Amino acid sequence: MAHQSDLIAEDITAYLKAQEEKSMLRFITCGSVDDGKSTLIGRLLWDSKLVFEDHLAALEVDSKKVGTQGDDIDYALLLDGLQAEREQGITIDVAYRFFSTEKRKFIVADTPGHEQYTRNMVTGASTADLAVILIDARKGVLTQTRRHSYLVSLVGIRKVLVAINKMDLVDYSAGTFAGIEQDYRAFAAQLGFEEITCIPISALRGDNIINPSGQTDWYQGPTLMTCLETVQVDNAALGLPFRMPVQWVNRPDLDFRGFCGTIASGRVAPGDTVTVAGSGQQSRVARIVTMDGDLEEAVAGQAITLILEDEIDISRGDMLCDPLNRPAHADQLEARVVWMQDDALLPGRSYLLKTGATTVPVQITDLKYKVNVNTLEQMAGKTLALNEIGVCNLSLGKAVSFDPYQENRGTGNFILIDRMTNATVGAGMIDFALRRATNIHWQALDVDKGSRASMKNQKPAVLWFTGLSGAGKSTIANLVEKKLHSLGKHTYLLDGDNVRHGLNRDLGFTDADRVENIRRVAEAARLFVDAGMVVLVSFISPFRSERSMAREMLEEEEFYEVYVNTPLEVCEARDPKGLYKKARAGQLQNFTGIDSAYEAPENPEITVNTAESQPDELAEEIVRTILGDDFVYEIPDGTER
Amino acid sequence: MRINMTHLRQLEAESIHIIREVAAEFENPVMLYSIGKDSSVMLRLALKAFYPAKPPFPLMHIDTTWKFKEMIEFRDRMAREHGFDLLIYTNQDGVDQGITPFTHGSALYTDVMKTEGLKQALNKYRFDAAFGGARRDEEKSRAKERIYSFRSETHRWDPKNQRPELWNIYNARVKPGESIRTFPLSNWTELDIWQYIYLENIPIVPLYYSKVRPVVERDGMLILMDDGRIKLAPGEEVQMKSVRFRTLGCYPLTGAVESDAATLPEIIQEMLLTRTSERQGRLIDHDQAGSMEKKKQEGYF
Structure with missing residues (x-):
């Protein structure tokens, strides 16, 4: 790979000694294909003599076949890694490139500038110390320049190198360069960068990349490479x-x-x-x-x-x-969340949050506002879609230790994980602990769940009936409650339709509202359990993650998931409320089983099949199952059961 | 105390962080040990991560039965000296079917003895995480590889379905049967590996050093006469040449380079002055453009 130092050939041991002192710089490049970003990185690899002859031979062949530079070498082709992308002529992910000079080793996060920009840029920038932002000299500061700069600042990068490219196409005009630099600095003032360096370059011609260009005598600053080699990377x-x-x-x-x-x-x-x-x-x-x-x-x-x-x-x-300077330790916090998944973020749904070496359950309790990455304006919103950024309140299942991200990049970050697919669905930067978490402590009460339950001679529990509309949930739940009542048990039935008339009357049937619907019901059920009651919940509750959220709010053995398994055809044939007919006719949107998914339970405690048995038998079976589970300590006359 | 860590110490710390994280979060991890220079560095980092304890996972070698003799000797010596658990797995079906690199071509042979063998071994021991020594600078399709590379139940790698990786937080969650291949050396380059071996005085297989060895020229590569299983074709002759290997694998598929570099500094010197990449000596990458990407999708490391 032919490093240039004469020392290599003359005194390899001395060279190696010098290499041991090399520092490292991680940076990200931002810009679109049209800005010549790939050409610039290809040029850096090329000029630092890191292109091997076999790669070069392949590059020459590729340049002729699919290149965009006629018979010249298309440096961009050095970078496109995956075959599918190469054929489509786009890069769709973050790629990491490496080169080194006598002074430094460089790791470049190369991210594309198109649709997936936010997700990829935030990923690439999360480990970078510096950003190189490309601007086409013919076009000046564009919307995408602002977008890239905002994302870079969001992720905490404080040093920016603005490469004003294609100077050869504006006759190396000092005036054009000065105008763009002025525009950029005016815009960037709000982003809090510590250091902005603007350099006039031509990636294609090699101007001011490694060596100062003869075409820009009016520019006295460093070349791109000089800047990369000398920018301070003190361990912040x-x-x-x-x-x-x-x-x-x-x-x-x-x-x-x-x-x-x-x-x-x-x-x-x-x-x-x-x-x-x-x-x-x-x-x-x-x-x-x-x-x-x-x-x-x-x-x-x-x-x-x-x-x-x-x-x-x-x-x-x-x-x-440090004992004198401790981090926050809280379970309620505000953070900036970047959403990275096709399925939108749903406030109220339970996700996992991983920060440092801790993973805890988390709910987004409030999406305060979304940020338009192009205009930096705040917008209202109920969910976050792929590539959207929102300021959210989060409620964690357990307190974690952290610092605000603005103060400490290493301890103020987290990722969000979907509990069902295990995908990484979001990334977050913590703003601060919410006061209510630090100042509102659980009030310890003398009369507790156990004392309330023992007065009632019962073990509190939740029977969570889930299934399609018309499956028979309410019918069976009603029968179960009657049987328990006749055994002297204190019960309460939360019915989906009934609750929507009161507690949840402000909610509709979008995915986000369904999640919130279930969250409130689960919280209500938990309060009843705390009061020592046996709660029957009869809700379609179509999503696994909300049902597992309800399960986690309770102690083990307090939660019985009852899957009322009735095939869709049977439910639709019954259609007790005429809803399937309406949904089929297109008069009812988001109807579970028709145009909204039902996720069947994977391991329910109880499954009942209404197509095979009568409701009364099924109710009897449920009660017997629960009694067998030591659900009831004794019957009212005091005899052991 | 230096304020800024050197690039090698930063890479070292990052790798140790990854190795500890995998050990802490997976039920049953394994370190794939290929005996090459990258594996030697990875092993050293694993020893450092858990010192004074031993790494809390076994090492595993997928033995195709066609590795260089000196690699096997070196492997067994390392296992003895460090006292780690070493699992050795060979795809017996492939052996029984008589699959060899000479008779079945590099593509089929690699698929059966390496890729299939690896999948069988991972299934047999139910490993949910496997460390590999691959680096992003090795090959273009590796540049986008994650540090935690997610594999389906059938060990497939789907380039469109990889998890974004931010900061130093890795998502270790897998369902039963799924797994993660994890690459602690992702951000190291070939030069970094050699400099670290030099700095830390890490033992490596002697085949990396030049010596006069018997070789035969075949398909433009110099193949070592490692044992009696290589048969000369008409017109081929054994030559004694001063050669060494830039990468190590199966001897019939790994070309030697003519060289006089007999010490580590000389090897590094030669590498810095040379004009071809290390993978050029590997037949496996030459089969077709994008061939590495295809192999990875099928479960190759």
């Missing part, structure tokens, strides 16, 4: 308070108990006091262990193992921190 996290999420507890034997993790910010040394952010327990660092010997100090970015002086309770997911 180093000046922040000490944070280390514990990834792994290392216990090879009883005498060794080490806490492994990567330092997210700050530094640590033996003798330092550290605190577990969640529990507040403290100890002092006894040793910093690595295979290459104990360290006298470790800093942000290092993957280490800490041994503490005291035996305190620490496990994966805990965060060790």
Whole structure:
């Protein structure tokens, strides 16, 4: 790969010694195909002599076959990795490129500028220290320039290099360059960048890429490569308070108990006091262990193992921190969420949130507003679609430790995971803990669920009936309640239709409203259980994730999912309320089973088949199942059952 | 104390973070050990990640029965010295059917003995995560590969269905039967690997160093006469040449390069001054344009 240093040929050992001191810069390139982005990266690889002869031979063939530069080499073809993309002439994902010079190793996140831009750009930018934003000199600052710059700032990049490309097509005009630079700086003032460098280049001709161009005598600044090689990449996290999420507890034997993790910010040394952010327990660092010997100090970015002086309770997911400067520890927070999945974000639905080494259930309780990435305007919205960004309130199943992302990029981030598909569906940057989480504590009550339940001689529970409209849920639930009532049990039945007349009368039938509908009912059911009651819930509840959310609100063995399994044809033939007819006629939208999905339970506690048995038999069966499950301690006359 | 970590120390820390994360979040991970230089670096990083404990997962070698003899010796020596659990798996169906690189061509042979063998082994032991030493700089289709590469129940890789990866947070959730291939060396380049081997004094298979060896020229490649199973075609003759290998795999498919580089600095020097990429010596990539991408979709590493 022919690095240029003479040292390589003359004194390889001296060269290797010098290489050990090399730093690293990760950057992202933003711009569309038309801006010459791929050409620019291809040119950087080319000019840093990183293109091998066999790649070059392939490139020459490809350039003639599918290139866009006539008989000249099409540098962009060096980059397009996947065959399908190459044939379509587009890149559709984040690709990582590598090159190095005598001074630095570079990792370039290359992302496309078209439809999937937000998802891909945010992904690529999340690990970058600097962004190179391309502007076509003929077009100046465009909507997409603003969009790219906003996304880069959102993800916390503070250094921007604006490459004003295709200067050869505007006769290397100093006036054109100055005009664009002025426009850009005026716009970018609101984005909080620390450093903006504008450079006039031609990626195709190589002007100001590696060497200063003879065509731009009026420009005295650095070339693109000089800038990349010299921009300060001080470890920004180093000046922040000490944070280390514990990834792994290392216990090879009883005498060794080490806490492994990567330092997210700050530094640590033996003798330092550290605190577990969640529990507040403290100890002092006894040793910093690595295979290459104990360290006298470790800093942000290092993957280490800490041994503490005291035996305190620490496990994966805990965060060790500076005792005088602790992170927030809360289960309610506000964050900026970028949505990355075709299925929209639904407030109220339960997702998983992973931050540091912790994964917890989470609900978006409120979508405060969406941000238009082109105009930066705030817009109202009920859901977030693919590539949309929203400011949300989140409610977590368990408190986590974090810092605001603006203050600490390493401890203020998270991803969202769909509980059913396991896909990564969103990324988030935490703004702050909500006051209600930090200031409103659970009131401990003397009369609790157990005392209320024992007064009623019963074990509180939820029977959650799910199934299609017309499956027979309400009929069976009604019979079950009658039977339980006759046994002296205190019950309450929450019926889908009835609840929609009151508690949920503001909700419609979109996916988002269905999720909220179920969330409220699940919360209501939980309150009844807390009161010691047996609750029967009869709701279509078509989505698995909401039913599992309801399940998780309760203790184990308090939740019985009852799947009223009646085939669609049977329900439709019954059609007790004439709704199927209306839905088929197109008069009723979002009707479950017709134009809205029903996700059957995977492991229900009870399944009943109404096509085969009579409702009364089924109700009897359910009651017997529950009684067999030690549902009822004793019947009212006091005899054991 | 340096304020800024060097590029090698940053890469090292990133890899250790990934290895620990996989060990913490998966039920049953395995490290695929191919015995090459990248595997040697990956093994060193795994040892560092859990020191003073041993890595909490076994190593596994998919033995096609056509690896260089010196690779097998080196593998067994490493297992002895570090005392790690080593699983060795061979696709016995392929052996029984007499599939060899000489008789069935590189494409079919690789598919049966490597790709199929790997799938069988992963199924047999029900591994839900497998570490591999692949790097993004190796080949164009690898540039977009994730660090956690999601595979379906049939081990297929779907380029359109990979999870976005942000910061250093990895999504480890899989359903039963699904798995993740994880690449802790994703951001390393060939040069980084060599510099690290040099810096850390990591042992590697002696075949990487030049020595006078018996080779035969075939299809434009120099093939080592590693054992008696290679038969000379009419007109072919064994030559004694000073050669070494830039990558290691199955000896009938791996070309040697003529070289006098007998020390690590000389190897690095040669690599820096050379004009061809390391994969050029691999027959497997040459079959057709985009061939690596196709193989990956079918479950090749």
